[in-house]
Amino acid sequence: MPYLKLQKEFPIIKLIILFVLKNYNKPITNHLLSELTLKETDIDYFNMQKCLYELLGENWVRLFKGDPNNLYEITDEGKKVLEYFKTKVPFIIRDKLFFAVNAQLKSEEPQSKIISDFDVSENGQFNVYLKIIEKDDLLFELNINVGSRELALKTKEYFENNAMEIYLNTTQNVMKDIK
């Protein structure tokens, strides 16, 4: 195994950084990466920055220009290294980081989400649906059956582009006669 020779001197801080990057699963600023990593561990800030710098040199993390801040991301090679050494991060740390990262991701989710997709029913019809979800609650749902995949795709696209209008028109129509 190519990583075997690294096993002894491979610092756990690097694995912790890789673990945060992998679970965040999208580019991240140095500020947020440091916040997530340091909040749940007793790692020293300067030590963490040194390890991050070394990870860049090892090509296990990549840095690219963002606006306004540069962004870090784990590379495929970095994921392999993490997979190989994954049992080296104690569960208690992994657990805390996992929840911290996922809580952060949840807080970044948009307040309302539009989902449109279709599935094929047993009679060969295509059921196209539109869902609008606000915080975790279903706000609106519309299902239409169409006869072909092509129509299903077009309807799905129409739903995606006009979701809020469909929602507002429908609710207005329904509510106007309800006193």
Add this chain to the structure above:
Amino acid sequence: MKIVCISVGELQSNSYILYDEVYKEAIIFDCGDEPEKISDYIEKHNLNLKYIILTHGHFDHIMAASELKLKYPDAKLGIHADEEKFLSDKTLSLSDFVPYSVKIPAADFTFENNDKITTGTNTFTVIHTPGHTLGSCCFLCEDILISGDTLFKQSIGRCDFPTGSMPKIENSIVNILYKLNDNTKVYPGHGEPTTIGYEKKNNCFFRI
């Protein structure tokens, strides 16, 4: 009895397959992720899966249950009666924390403290150990204890999630698990195995 540990998922949750080599009847404790890793072992060793038992209802212990149930429809899925609602409540199971959709089947049966679960020649006794969650359980068969997220090597499960309680986990560990024989081998939900005797002396939270 043969005991095999398969660590799965992002949190490296331990899934244990236990079986007797005569009848080849198997029982699984927890199945947090990567169902194919678990079913590969079952297929390779020609095992007849009788039970999928959940030590508690957190996502990292239950996520592979629906795929395993599809593959082994005769295997019965069991969880403690106080924990059953975790299977349909994303807040309780912490599934709303994870970035992927989690499908969990309903339990086939629930158990209570002291109930027995038998496969082949092995009988497991349910030990209700609330604390990590309300319906957390351990399972004892001779000198083998499956401890879920209640007792780890030199550590204990977190109590800051819904239904968790520090006084309850203390009672479960000190007054129930530490009363077992010192030689009892402990197989936890995460990390390496340990023994009751070792934990009584070396656990970072409760030593007696």
